[in-house]
Amino acid sequence: MPPSTDVETDVLIIGAGPTGLYAAYYAGFRGLRVAVVDSLPALGGQITAMYPEKSILDVAGFPDILGRELVAGLVAQAATADPMYLLDRSASTFEHRQDDVVVGLDDGTTVTAKSMIITAGIGKFSPRPLPAGTDWLGRGMEFFVPSFEPYAGKDVVVVGGGDSAFDWALHLDDVAGSVTLVHRRDAFRAHQGTIDKVRASEVEIITKAQVTAMSGDGTLSSVEITVDGQEPVVRPAQAVVAALGFIADLGAIQAWGLETDKRRVVVDPAMRTNLERVFAAGDITEYPGKVRLIAVGFGEAATAVNNAAVVIDPAAHVFPGHSSDGT
Numbered sequence: 001m002p003p004s005t006d007v008e009t010d011v012l013i014i015g016a017g018p019t020g021l022y023a024a025y026y027a028g029f030r031g032l033r034v035a036v037v038d039s040l041p042a043l044g045g046q047i048t049a050m051y052p053e054k055s056i057l058d059v060a061g062f063p064d065i066l067g068r069e070l071v072a073g074l075v076a077q078a079a080t081a082d083p084m085y086l087l088d089r090s091a092s093t094f095e096h097r098q099d100d101v102v103v104g105l106d107d108g109t110t111v112t113a114k115s116m117i118i119t120a121g122i123g124k125f126s127p128r129p130l131p132a133g134t135d136w137l138g139r140g141m142e143f144f145v146p147s148f149e150p151y152a153g154k155d156v157v158v159v160g161g162g163d164s165a166f167d168w169a170l171h172l173d174d175v176a177g178s179v180t181l182v183h184r185r186d187a188f189r190a191h192q193g194t195i196d197k198v199r200a201s202e203v204e205i206i207t208k209a210q211v212t213a214m215s216g217d218g219t220l221s222s223v224e225i226t227v228d229g230q231e232p233v234v235r236p237a238q239a240v241v242a243a244l245g246f247i248a249d250l251g252a253i254q255a256w257g258l259e260t261d262k263r264r265v266v267v268d269p270a271m272r273t274n275l276e277r278v279f280a281a282g283d284i285t286e287y288p289g290k291v292r293l294i295a296v297g298f299g300e301a302a303t304a305v306n307n308a309a310v311v312i313d314p315a316a317h318v319f320p321g322h323s324s325d326g327t
Contacts, residue, residue: 009035009084010312011305012103012113014091014253017045019282019297020119021074026305028081030320032312035111036078037103039251041088044071045121050144054167060295070294086111094256101277115308118258118265118273118280119301122248130159130242132211132224140220141240148175155236157182157223159211160243166190166198168241173201180204180235182211182225214240250284261286271304277311279304 011027013020016038027034042048044067047056052068059065086109093104103111127143137143145151145168156176158169161183167190169181181198186207188195198205206225212232213224223237250263259266259274264286271279281300283292290296309316 007035007084007086007109007111008113009033009111010114011035011308012037012101012111012116013083013119014038014103014116015045015119015121015282015284016040016043016085016087017119017121017282018047018070018074018294019121019301020045020117021071021078022298023117023119023281023301023305024078024081024083025074026302027308028078028083029323030305030309030316032081032305032309033084034081035084035086035113037086037089037091037105037111039088039090043075043085043087044068047071050146050164051167052146053148053171056294058293058295090251092252094252096276099277114312115277115279117271117301117304117308118253118278118284119282119297120250120253121283122250122263126249127242127246128244130211130240130244132213133240133242136214136220136240139218140216140238141214141242143242145172145241148172151176151239153177154238156180156239156241157211157225157235157237158241158243159183160241160245161185161188161190162243162245163190163194164245165241165243166194168243169203170194170198170201172241173198173203176239178202178204180206180225180237182206182209184208184210211240264290269303270307271300272307277308279308 010032011034013023013036016036024034047067054067055064090106091103092106095102100112101116133141152175154176155178158165158181169179172179209227211223212226215222222234224232224234226232265280265284267280267285271281281304282297306318
């Protein structure tokens with residue numbers, strides 16, 4: 001939608017990832033108008049930006065579902081609420097005004113809402129750089145793997161030791177000509193089950209090593225890998241995936257007066273923050289016993305919406321009844 005200087009809604013959701021999309025659906029289920037803001041240009045948050053082809057195994061009811069399929073289902077479900085999407089723009093300013101919250105976006109749009117739910121995940125994120133790949137981004141080196149098809153038949157080097165590195169190495173093993181995973185330590189941060197699968201695959205794992213140079217005539221053709229205490233070795237590579245994690249930033253939200261704990265927003269059991277009419281759900285929240293799973297975020301989104309509904313209309317009930325009651 002084009003920029004507007006005057007958007008009014010019942011619930012403003014900051015973040016269009018899985019938790020935000022489910023919150024949008026649930027707000028519609030409660031009969032509330034809803035607007036969703038996200039700094040990314042597409043719906044789905046980190047899943048769309050980084051893991052659309054990744055299998056997600058811990059969402060109830062889906063033994064195995066690709067990230068893009070999960071997002072597509074959530075978008076279709078949220079559509080029942082007829083949400084107003086304000087994408088590719090960030091929330092900048094915040095104030096209370098009588099019984100409303102007023103949020104200014106970085107494009108000049110002002111959103112006035114009866115309540116707000118922050119589902120911003122880790123906030124804005126930027127990939128950690130690979131020093132040797134500074135001049136190779138888009139010419140053979142990438143930070144994310146939104147599609148496996150471009151890697152078909154290629155010699156691929158994946159750099160990193162976390163879940164993303166191992167997930168991508170495992171999936172690329174069936175597509176690429178060869179896959180080599182390079183990590184600077186001999187211990188990994190990835191889930192042990194995925195590590196075991198990679199070890200049992202054709203992926204070569206090189207530890208205590210770094211990619212120290214990349215070369216090619218216009219496009220990447222080889223990399224230099226240096227193992228601690230050894231001479232560098234040049235290996236053929238037409239693609240490098242630098243899966244070194246990312247730097248998170250909550251941006252302007254940090255200046256709104258929210259109580260935080262290590263860049264997470266502190267909430268109570270009703271998902272209330274310390275600010276009146278402001279709730280939070282998903283990975284951005286912190287409370288005793290917090291577990292960061294998509295499945296947990298869905299439950300928190302429903303809790304936040306139901307409690308926000310009572311703030312908007314004190315005559316409403318926190319529990320709205322089951323969605324199947326009317327069928």
